[in-house]
Amino acid sequence: MTPRPNPRRNVLKMSQTEEARTPETTEPEHGERRLGFGALFSRHVISARYADGVWSGTELLDFDDLRMSPAAMVMHYGQAIFEGLKAFRADQRTVLIFRAADCATRFDRSATRMGMPPLPPGLFVDAVTRLISADAAEVPSSPGSAIYIRPVMFADEPSLAVRPSTEFRFLVLASPVDSFFASGRTMIDAYAQRSHIRAALGGTGDVKCAGNYAGAMAAKTEAMSRGCDEVLWLDAVEHRFLEEFGAMNCFVVQGSGASAELITPPLTGTILPGHTRATVINLAQRRGIAVREAPIALDEVLDPDGMISEVFACGTAAGVAPVRTIVTDAGRTRTFGHRPGPITAGLAADYTALVHGALAAEPDWIIRIEG
Known part of the structure; x- marks a missing residue:
C-alpha cells in the first residue's frame, strides 16, 4: 500500500463546507446530508496476508487504495468472503462492538466452504478490536448511526489456473453509517x-x-x-x-x-x-x-x-x-x-x-x- 493524501475523500464529492471538516467528524451536522451506508470510511485499515501456508501478523495501516495484480484470482474465479458487524456509541467515551466472536466463527465457516484458509484463532476479533480502538473517535453518535465493520478475505495470488488460490489477503475496514436503505425510510x-x-x-x-x-x-x-x-x-x-x-x-x-x-x-x-x-x-x-x-x-x-x-x-x-x-x-x-x-x-x-x-x-x- 502506497500512502496518498486523504484517500477517503475520493469516495464522495464533498461541498466546501464538508471539505473543511476534520476527517474524524463524520456524523451529519444540522442541515447536512445524512451519512448513508458505505460511502465514507474511517482513517485506518487492518491487513494480513496468507502465503506459503502461513498467515502473517496483522498491520494497522492508513486507509488507501489497494494495489493488486490484474491476474489476482479473486477477479477471475470469485474466491471472496466477508462479514459485517457494527460498533455503537454508548456514551462519549465508550464504544460497543456487537457479536464479533460470532462473526469470527461464521467467517471461518465461510472460508472453509469456499476453499480458503481459516484465520488463526483470535485474529479476527483482535483485528476488529484493534481497528475500532484506533478509529473510536469516528464512531458517530447521532440517532440511528453506528460504524459498520467489514472484514473481508479474497484470493490475491496472480494466476489464471483454475484451482483454489494459494495466497490470500485479509482486510478489516470501517464505515460510519446511518440508514442502510437509500430512501432513508424506516419502513x-x-x-x-x-x-x-x-x-x-x-x-x-x-x-x-x-x-x-x-x-x-x-x-x-x-x-x-x-x-x-x-x-x-x-x-x-x-x-x-x-x-x-x-x-x-x-x-x-x-x-x-x-x-x-x-x-x-x-x-x-x-x-x-x-x-x-x-x-x-x-x-x-x-x-x-x-x-x-x-x-x-x-x-x-x-x-x-x-x-x-x-x-x-x-x-x-x-x-x-x-x-x-x-x-x-x-x-x-x-x-x-x-x-x-x-x-x-x-x-x-x-x-x-x-x-x-x-x-x-x-x-x-x-x-x-x-x-
Whole structure:
C-alpha cells in the first residue's frame, strides 16, 4: 500500500463546507446530508496476508487504495468472503462492538466452504478490536448511526489456473453509517419475484461469500425499478415459501396481542444464519413471545384476511426493518400499515437498547472500547 493524501475523500464529492471538516467528524451536522451506508470510511485499515501456508501478523495501516495484480484470482474465479458487524456509541467515551466472536466463527465457516484458509484463532476479533480502538473517535453518535465493520478475505495470488488460490489477503475496514436503505425510510417495501433464486441446497446460501450478492444484483435492480427497497427471495424448488430478504433475514408475526407468535424460516442450508436473527429470537423470548422456525408461504402472508399481521426484516446493516408493503411479480400487493406493528416496534426498540448498552447483553456479545 502506497500512502496518498486523504484517500477517503475520493469516495464522495464533498461541498466546501464538508471539505473543511476534520476527517474524524463524520456524523451529519444540522442541515447536512445524512451519512448513508458505505460511502465514507474511517482513517485506518487492518491487513494480513496468507502465503506459503502461513498467515502473517496483522498491520494497522492508513486507509488507501489497494494495489493488486490484474491476474489476482479473486477477479477471475470469485474466491471472496466477508462479514459485517457494527460498533455503537454508548456514551462519549465508550464504544460497543456487537457479536464479533460470532462473526469470527461464521467467517471461518465461510472460508472453509469456499476453499480458503481459516484465520488463526483470535485474529479476527483482535483485528476488529484493534481497528475500532484506533478509529473510536469516528464512531458517530447521532440517532440511528453506528460504524459498520467489514472484514473481508479474497484470493490475491496472480494466476489464471483454475484451482483454489494459494495466497490470500485479509482486510478489516470501517464505515460510519446511518440508514442502510437509500430512501432513508424506516419502513420498507419488498418485491417478491419467481424468475431468480438466491440459493439452492448444496450451494453457498448459508455462508457469506461475495458471489451470493453478485448474483442478486439483477433482482435488486428490478425491485428498485418497481419502487421497492428490497427483494424478498422465495425457495428455489417451489417458489412458494419465504426465504430471506436481499441482505436480511425474515420474520412474520402470526396473530396479535398475547397470542401473537413470531415465525422465521428454518435454517435448512439455503439461508444465512444471521446474528441479528439470533438476537431477535433471544429478545422475543425475553418478552415472552412464542418463537418458532417453520416454512412461511407467500400466499399466507399476502392474504389480508389471514393470520399474518406483521412482517419485518433484520440484519446487521439494517437492524430491525418493518415491512410496509409486499409486491409480487404477479401484481399482488399487501400493505401492512404505515407504522410498525406492536411486536416489530417492541423488538426494534429492544435491539437498539441492547446494542447501545442500555439493555443487558448475553455473555461474549459485547466488546467495550473505552477512551
